[in-house]
Amino acid sequence: GQNIDQPTEMTATEGAIVQINCTYQTSGFNGLFWYQQHAGEAPTFLSYNVLDGLEEKGRFSSFLSRSKGYSYLLLKELQMKDSASYLCAVGGGGYQKVTFGIGTKLQVIP
Amino acid sequence: GAVVSQHPSRVICKSGTSVKIECRSLDFQATTMFWYRQFPKQSLMLMATSNEGSKATYEQGVEKDKFLINHASLTLSTLTVTSAHPEDSSFYICSARASLAGIYEQYFGPGTRLTVT
Numbered sequence: 001g002q003n004i005d006q007p008t009e010m011t012a013t014e015g016a017i018v019q020i021n022c023t024y025q026t027s028g029f030n031g032l033f034w035y036q037q038h039a040g041e042a043p044t045f046l047s048y049n050v051l052d053g054l055e056e057k058g059r060f061s062s063f064l065s066r067s068k069g070y071s072y073l074l075l076k077e078l079q080m081k082d083s084a085s086y087l088c089a090v091g092g093g094g095y096q097k098v099t100f101g102i103g104t105k106l107q108v109i110p
Numbered sequence: 111g112a113v114v115s116q117h118p119s120r121v122i123c124k125s126g127t128s129v130k131i132e133c134r135s136l137d138f139q140a141t142t143m144f145w146y147r148q149f150p151k152q153s154l155m156l157m158a159t160s161n162e163g164s165k166a167t168y169e170q171g172v173e174k175d176k177f178l179i180n181h182a183s184l185t186l187s188t189l190t191v192t193s194a195h196p197e198d199s200s201f202y203i204c205s206a207r208a209s210l211a212g213i214y215e216q217y218f219g220p221g222t223r224l225t226v227t
């Protein structure tokens with residue numbers, strides 16, 4: 001089965017950098033995703049990692065280590081609008097199946 | 111970009127009634143659609159995977175007779191919550207995967223908030 005762990009809440013200051021960690025255990029691995037979800041809205045896709053290493057996309061970067069079952073999402077130059085939940089999700093354990101973690105609620109403060 | 115719509119966005123129904131939620135891929139053909147449920151402060155839980163023209167595959171613990179899924183065309187899947195109860199109140203989200211797409215190409219609808227009174 002799938003097991004995904006990430007912190008439930010984090011607080012960071014506007015303009016700063018924050019790293020959200022995610023560890024996972026999975027039977028079969030087919031990529032790791034990060035999604036952003038604002039309250040009451042559907043998730044929006046941020047990143048996808050299937051190979052080890054860092055993927056950078058503007059202010060957001062995502063890192064994956066498959067041997068350690070570990071990923072992180074790095075947010076730079078934080079803005080107030082970045083306050084949201086960040087969901088770590090793992091593909092695997094079945095064709096096309098994606099399993100979501102509980103999400104990390106990030107609060108950006110002035 | 112790919113757009114997925116859901117209708118209705120919000121619905122309130124009385125206990126014991128049935129509610130149908132539609133999920134449409136507006137500008138692409140979706141061979142596979144996924145239905146998720148999200149309770150407050152919890153993660154998205156996959157309920158079922160539906161492939162066009164075949165029966166849906168339900169996750170463990172999801173009652174297939176209560177949550178009826180139909181994927182009759184490449185652009186439409188429906189989820190019917192039958193004999194709804196207050197504990198079925200939740201945020202229901204669908205996602206659609208384009209034909210021959212990679213696993214990451216899932217596009218989410220805006221969600222439907224169901225309240226059962």
